[in-house]
Amino acid sequence: QAKIQNGGYQFFNESISSTFLRKLDLENELRWAIAKNQFTLHYQPQVSSETGHMKGMEALIRWNHPTLGPVSPGEFIPIAEETGTIMDIGKWVLKEVCLQLNRWLSASFIVPSIAVNLSARQFLAPDLASSIHDIVYQTCCDPQHIVIEITESSSMHDIESVLPILHELKSFGFQIAIDDFGKGYSALGYIKQFPIDILKIDKSFVQELTSDTKSAVLTKAIIDMSHGMDLRVIAEGVETLEQLDCLRTMNCDMIQGYFIDPALSAEQLETLYLTKDEQ
Ligand code: C2E
Ligand code: CA
Numbered sequence: 001q002a003k004i005q006n007g008g009y010q011f012f013n014e015s016i017s018s019t020f021l022r023k024l025d026l027e028n029e030l031r032w033a034i035a036k037n038q039f040t041l042h043y044q045p046q047v048s049s050e051t052g053h054m055k056g057m058e059a060l061i062r063w064n065h066p067t068l069g070p071v072s073p074g075e076f077i078p079i080a081e082e083t084g085t086i087m088d089i090g091k092w093v094l095k096e097v098c099l100q101l102n103r104w105l106s107a108s109f110i111v112p113s114i115a116v117n118l119s120a121r122q123f124l125a126p127d128l129a130s131s132i133h134d135i136v137y138q139t140c141c142d143p144q145h146i147v148i149e150i151t152e153s154s155s156m157h158d159i160e161s162v163l164p165i166l167h168e169l170k171s172f173g174f175q176i177a178i179d180d181f182g183k184g185y186s187a188l189g190y191i192k193q194f195p196i197d198i199l200k201i202d203k204s205f206v207q208e209l210t211s212d213t214k215s216a217v218l219t220k221a222i223i224d225m226s227h228g229m230d231l232r233v234i235a236e237g238v239e240t241l242e243q244l245d246c247l248r249t250m251n252c253d254m255i256q257g258y259f260i261d262p263a264l265s266a267e268q269l270e271t272l273y274l275t276k277d278e279q
């Protein structure tokens with residue numbers, strides 16, 4: 001107790017404890033966030049590099065806490081993964097996507113596929129595939145409309161256990177995308193083993209596209225390889241017209257990034273991008 005009076009000790013103590021307490025706070029608050037309706041989903045359009053038409057969108061979670069304010073998924077998803085709350089969050093996200101899809105379809109909007117992020121940790125649940133199946137079944141949602149995004153690192157982690165789950169998801173009708181491609185692993189062997197439909201080039205490549213020849217060469221090689229394997233390619237993090245032009249020249253199929261639009265609320269996405277099926 002006496003030491004806490006000491007200025008130096010207290011300073012040291014406070015700087016450690018502020019990060020520590022913030023994390024503890026988030027950990028605790030995360031447990032109630034679903035019940036308290038603090039999450040929303042935003043949707044980022046993915047457009048054809050040729051026509052600019054929307055071909056898909058990615059659902060991205062947003063957490064607005066009454067006193068902490070908005071907390072970015074980059075900060076809270078790793079904590080949710082550590083503590084296990086990601087299991088419930090993951091189910092909430094998928095269910096919300098299914099419900100949104102239903103709302104749009106019943107209002108006669110033409111809706112392209114919606115991508116949902118799956119965390120590596122979710123693959124550790126033995127009932128992952130069946131819980132995903134339950135959600136689409138209960139909401140009467142067509143899995144053809146849904147793309148499951150998995151990261152290279154989560155899928156490479158334990159190929160033997162992930163592969164059957166991916167095949168099961170494919171057999172339900174889901175599409176599979178590899179997220180953040182090029183960021184972590186250099187081994188390519190899994191690409192031919194996995195039942196993948198879409199490959200997403202990590203934004204670190206895109207950001208160096210027009211300044212670094214090697215990034216450009218690699219990006220072109222990734223696109224050509226993907227097409228050779230019948231995969232569609234999405235470039236992430238496209239922020240400038242130069243990057244877009246470059247990717248278009250390289251025949252990249254789809255573009256996602258701030259240059260097109262950031263993640264939008266469902267209402268914004270609807271007004272800006274969706275059209276009704278008039279027949
Ligand atoms: P991610 O899956 O790679 O998602 C793309 C991130 O890049 C999003 O950040 C998006 O807003 C951001 N982004 C989009 N365009 C640009 C651009 O032009 N430039 C830059 N610099 N960034 C761009 P966000 O929404 O903050 O999400 C961060 C990460 O959190 C996601 O990365 C994903 O790993 C995770 N995440 C988000 N929502 C979910 C979710 O529902 N479930 C899970 N498991 N993870 C999620
Ligand atoms: Ca993603």
Ligand code: CA
Binds near residue numbers: 179180200202236
């Ligand atoms: Ca990504």
Ligand code: CA
Binds near residue numbers: 272
């Ligand atoms: Ca409209």
